[in-house]
Amino acid sequence: MTEPIVLANLSKQAKAATESVDALLARAIGRVRYLASENDEVSSALLDREQTAAHGLAWFATCAQALRQMQGWAERLESKGRFGEVERLTHQIAFGEYLSQIVGGIPMSQHEIVRPWDLGLSPEDLQETLSPDTLALARNGNSQAARMRLVELIRTMAGDIVYGATGLDDELEMIREQFRRFARDRIEPFAHDWHLNDELIPMDVIEDLAGMGVFGLTIPEEYGGVGLSRTAMVVVSEELSRGYIGTGSLGTRSEIAAELILTGGTEEQKARWLPGLASGEILP
The missing domain is CATH 1.10.540.10 (Acyl-CoA dehydrogenase/oxidase, N-terminal domain)
Structure with a gap:
């Protein structure tokens, strides 16, 4: 069965995804803290030794915050009846891409990618924290069909300052x-x-x-x-x-x-x- 371009249960999946990512981030923070601590205190020497994990954790936390903020933007627009197709596609594509990176590897640069196991996370951690809705959005959110449809809509907006509702006052x-x-x-x-x-x-x-x-x-x-x-x-x-x-x-x-x-x-x-x-x- 072919998925619709704009996922029918996008709001539900995105909300579940933010909760899943927050749960996984909490585990990652605990693992990196353990790697960089001595006698229950973070050690600057150990933090330097584990700088890949520390740097990667900062990127992971940034992605998690981006998803939280984007979900808040979507909910505010939806409550005002302004969450149209452009906004839904933007939301869906962004979630699909960020979730895929969190699971498969966040590119910190062209040659430096942080993966879950770099943060001390195990396959069991991912299985226990990432809900089926989260994985479905990671798999289907950033589809070629969604990107093509968003570009098609953007091409009708020539001259607009921004594409879609910003949610700003x-x-x-x-x-x-x-x-x-x-x-x-x-x-x-x-x-x-x-x-x-x-x-x-x-x-x-x-x-x-x-x-x-x-x-x-x-x-x-x-x-x-x-x-x-x-x-x-x-x-x-x-x-x-x-x-x-x-x-x-x-x-x-x-x-x-x-x-x-x-x-x-x-x-x-x-x-x-x-x-x-x-x-x-x-x-x-």
């Missing part, structure tokens, strides 16, 4: 549109020449970005920032990167520096550095 969608216009008008026409001529991004572009608050999006207002969420920062970086990857990374570097100072700096360091980062006067 109106304020974030307005921010997206604002920076999409900026990237289209101020970056895209010139980016190729900047690249060919090995030129730095012009200061007038940087000054305009600073004036739009790009360098202080998540910095609190008391330090000269805008005080928005990290989601806003991601939206802005995404839209600027559409124009040119170099402009997309300008703000994120400042945000990373600001985050380090906010979480680990003294009040004197915050007062000294954060206003300059927020204004764009200091560019890391």
